[in-house]
Amino acid sequence: MTNFLKLQILFFLLFSGSVFSQNLIGFNAYYMQTKIAGDSAGMKKMMFSEPGSGFGIAYKHTELRNIIGFQGEINFQKTGFRVQVPDTNLYYKRYSKHINIPLFMHLDFGQHSVKAVFAIGTYADFLLENSKPETNMEVFDSTGVERIANGKYNTFTYGLTSLAGIAFCTKAGVFQFTARANIGMSKMIKINEVALLSFITDRSIGFGVSYFKPFGKEPYYTKKEKIKKEEPLEDENVNISKDEDETKEETPETPEEEKVDTNAPTEEDLDWEQRFDKE
Secondary structure, eight states: OHHHHHHHHHHHHHHHSSOOOEEEEEEEEEEEEEEEEESOHHHHTTEEEEEEEEEEEEEEEEETTTTEEEEEEEEEEEEEEEEEOTTSSOEEEEEEEEEEEEEEEEEEEOSSSEEEEEEEEEEEEEEEEEOOOEEOOSSOOTTTHHHHHHSEEOSEEEEEEEEEEEEEEETTEEEEEEEEEEEEOSOSEEOOTTSSSOOEEEEEEEEEEEEEEEESSSOSOOOOOOOOOOOOOOOHHHHHHHHHHHHHHHSOOOOGGGOOOTTSOOHHHHHHHHHHHHO
């Protein structure tokens, strides 16, 4: 447990020590199928998956032009498993509630409104409650079902986790659709190591959706801008001739009747000629 916590702290400091470029916060929900696994070859044929679900809050940080970063979640999770004896209808089923805390290192490929997302990391799981088992077995055999039914479950487990999917960036926020998988790396049930079934771990796979609201100094994505086609340039001589024609058409010509004759005699000249004739 101590080594696992050191790994989590180192993983966090590795990506949070530099200047933050972009942060996203939101929530997620997912569906998953979970089964248990052990070292007994006979038990492997008896272990089947059961449906489960989870939901919680998520925080995402990006660096290096929004390509690399880390993502942390705090989820409430309900999972189950089923053990069934081959060729019979005898089964043992149990569900449990957990607080699941994964921490991913992620790579987001693409700078525009659609991104491909890949992430890998570790998780810590805290057992809250085991439900009452469902079974139709009256007597458990010695193949391992008794140890699963009567064993003491660890309240803390850890393992590896991963997810892959696609993110759609819109004005309202970032919608992320992913498939995820968990592999338990610690014992789920305290069992004597010298027994036939020395350890039990869990495996799960599922898919989910997340919503993030980005905030930070630079945008989480950039819009693709369409290149406008430039209109062909017209010949300057043609434009000049067109302008001249337009000015000519706009200037109105005065009619010949309205033109003033500068050589025509004035009224004073006519009066002087009349006086001269009288004399």
